[in-house]
Structures are given as C-alpha cells and as structure tokens.
Amino acid sequence: MRTQDYAFPGYREHGVAWCKGVDPINLLGMYRGVNHGGWDSNENNFHLYTIVIGNQMLHATGYAMGIQRDGDVGTGDPDRDTAAMAFTGDGGTAQGDYNEALVFAAVTQAPVVFYVQNNHWAISEPNDRQFTIPPYRRADGFGLPGVRVDGNDVIACLAVSKAALDRARGGDGPTLIEAFTYRMGAHTSSDDPTKYRINEEVDLWRAKDPIDRMRKHLLERGVIDDEWIAGIDAEASDLAAKLRRSCQQMPNPPHEEMFAHAYAEPHPLIEREAAEFAAYQAGFDDD
Ligand SMILES: Cc1ncc(C[n+]2csc(CCOP(=O)(O)OP(=O)(O)O)c2C)c(N)n1
Numbered sequence: 001m002r003t004q005d006y007a008f009p010g011y012r013e014h015g016v017a018w019c020k021g022v023d024p025i026n027l028l029g030m031y032r033g034v035n036h037g038g039w040d041s042n043e044n045n046f047h048l049y050t051i052v053i054g055n056q057m058l059h060a061t062g063y064a065m066g067i068q069r070d071g072d073v074g075t076g077d078p079d080r081d082t083a084a085m086a087f088t089g090d091g092g093t094a095q096g097d098y099n100e101a102l103v104f105a106a107v108t109q110a111p112v113v114f115y116v117q118n119n120h121w122a123i124s125e126p127n128d129r130q131f132t133i134p135p136y137r138r139a140d141g142f143g144l145p146g147v148r149v150d151g152n153d154v155i156a157c158l159a160v161s162k163a164a165l166d167r168a169r170g171g172d173g174p175t176l177i178e179a180f181t182y183r184m185g186a187h188t189s190s191d192d193p194t195k196y197r198i199n200e201e202v203d204l205w206r207a208k209d210p211i212d213r214m215r216k217h218l219l220e221r222g223v224i225d226d227e228w229i230a231g232i233d234a235e236a237s238d239l240a241a242k243l244r245r246s247c248q249q250m251p252n253p254p255h256e257e258m259f260a261h262a263y264a265e266p267h268p269l270i271e272r273e274a275a276e277f278a279a280y281q282a283g284f285d286d287d
C-alpha cells in the first residue's frame with residue numbers, strides 16, 4: 001500500500017498497521033481495555049479496528065467511492081491515484097455487510113481491494129458453515145475478479161496485492177483476494193480449539209509456516225545468513241519486551257473518559273449517565 005492508500009482493518013491487521021507506520025502500542029490500549037481503540041486514523045491512513053465482523057468492507061467501499069468522486073483514480077500520477085483496502089476473515093464473508101459492499105464496489109467500479117483471510121475457522125465454525133462456493137469464486141457472481149493465493153506464501157501475497165492495488169488506482173475497479181491460510185492458535189484466549197478440531201490438521205499447516213518458508217527461501221538464495229537472522233530475532237525480542245513493558249505501564253483512564261467520545265457534540269443522555277456514574281463513584285469511602 002502507498003502512503004495515500006487507506007486501510008480498513010478488522011482486528012487481525014497488526015502487520016498492516018506496522019507497515020502503515022502505526023505504533024503498535026496504540027493498538028494494545030484497546031486490547032488491554034484502557035481505551036476504546038480510538039487512534040487518529042488519518043495520521044497513517046489506517047482506520048480503527050472494526051470488531052463488528054465485515055462492517056469495514058462497507059467503510060472501505062464508501063471511502064473508495066469518495067476517492068473516485070474526488071478524481072483521485074486513473075490519473076497516472078503515482079502520488080495521487082489512491083485505493084482503499086479492506087481486510088476480513090472467512091466468517092466475515094457470510095455477513096450482510098460484506099455482500100452489500102461487494103455489490104456496491106462492483107457496480108460503481110470503486111478503487112477498493114478486498115482481502116479475505118481464509119484461515120479455515122470462524123471461532124469454532126469451519127469453512128463449510130460459511131459458504132459452499134469459496135469466496136474467490138463467489139466474486140464472479142458480484143462482478144469483480146476474484147483470486148485465490150497461497151496465504152502462507154509471503155511473496156505471492158505481495159504480488160497479488162500489488163497487482164490488485166495497481167488495478168484499483170488505475171481506475172480498473174475492485175478485486176477480491178482470498179488468502180488461503182490457517183489459524184494456528186485459538187481464536188482468542190477464551191477459546192479452546194481442541195474441542196472442535198483435530199491436531200493432525202494443525203500439524204499439516206505447521207509444516208507450511210510462512211515465516212519458516214520465507215527464511216528458507218532467502219537462506220537458500222544466499223540473500224540472508226544465520227547472523228542476519230539472529231539479529232532480526234534479537235530485534236524482535238527487544239520490541240516484544242518494550243511492548244509488554246509499555247502495555248503494563250499504561251495508566252488506567254479516569255472513569256469519566258468512557259463517556260467522552262460517544263458523540264462528537266455534547267449529548268443530554270450521555271451527560272445524565274456521566275453524572276449518575278460520578279455520583280455512584282462518589283458514594284465509595286476509598287478510591
Ligand atoms: C457482527 C458480529 N457477529 C458476531 C461477532 C462475534 N465474533 C467475533 S470474531 C467472530 C468470528 C470471525 O471469524 P472470521 O471472519 O473467519 O475471522 P477470524 O477471527 O477467523 O480471522 C465472531 C463470530 C462479531 N464480532 N460481530
């Protein structure tokens with residue numbers, strides 16, 4: 001994605017955030033629960049995490065229709081032509097919002113790329129509970145090209161994403177990418193995948209680990225060596241330690257802040273609730 005391109009993430013797009021220049025600590029406040037995830041999305045053209053499954057597909061399509069109406073598409077100027085890119089999961093494809101977004105994107109030929117991470121599971125629900133025809137083939141019925149890519153092949157993912165973004169910026173319309181991958185871990189810390197899937201399936205995918213594959217690919221071609229890898233590993237450990245520390249040190253927000261961003265303007269209902277809550281808190285003897 002170029003600087004001017006706008007990303008519309010779900011909740012798994014930490015890598016996209018990193019590439020767009022978002023400080024990971026901004027994302028972690030929401031996961032620790034000290035804020036509602038409100039970073040300035042215009043700073044890095046990285047929209048807020050969207051937990052309502054599939055909703056970001058509509059946001060991206062609407063934004064892309066805006067780009068089109070501003071004339072920032074198909075001019076041939078690499079600093080001006082702009083695309084939107086939205087990310088969702090296999091489960092997301094069953095949502096109404098997802099399907100509405102594809103209809104609008106196709107009929108308006110909006111400069112948007114849909115990136116479906118098919119990790120085979122929507123919490124405990126497998127692919128065959130989400131669709132009978134895979135997402136990349138369903139794209140055809142909406143009227144936009146669909147492509148399935150090996151989602152564990154970094155270089156292939158980069159190639160199809162670049163091509164789709166170029167197409168969008170060039171004014172040739174939307175593309176749907178289905179990245180065929182697997183969710184190695186649990187859905188969340190409250191999920192136990194051993195209750196609904198077999199270990200053999202997980203082992204099969206472990207052998208296709210995208211980081212291992214990339215490492216081997218670069219080593220074999222002599223692009224990198226063990227020393228370089230050790231350096232990257234050390235850098236990653238340092239970053240992880242720094243993030244854990246920053247996360248633990250995040251101050252707890254004042255209670256009244258949870259009412260602060262519900263509406264842009266003052267709102268009588270929110271003011272009443274905030275006052276009631278303040279009175280309730282004042283009823284305690286200690287902090
Ligand atoms: C509209 C809506 N319905 C239900 C949920 C609860 N929920 C959270 S994650 C999830 C599964 C999503 O699966 P998928 O789209 O495949 O994404 P993945 O987590 O596998 O990347 C569900 C049902 C939600 N967040 N929003």
Ligand SMILES: [Mg+2]
Pocket residue numbers: 089090091117118119120121122123183
């Ligand atoms: Mg999934």
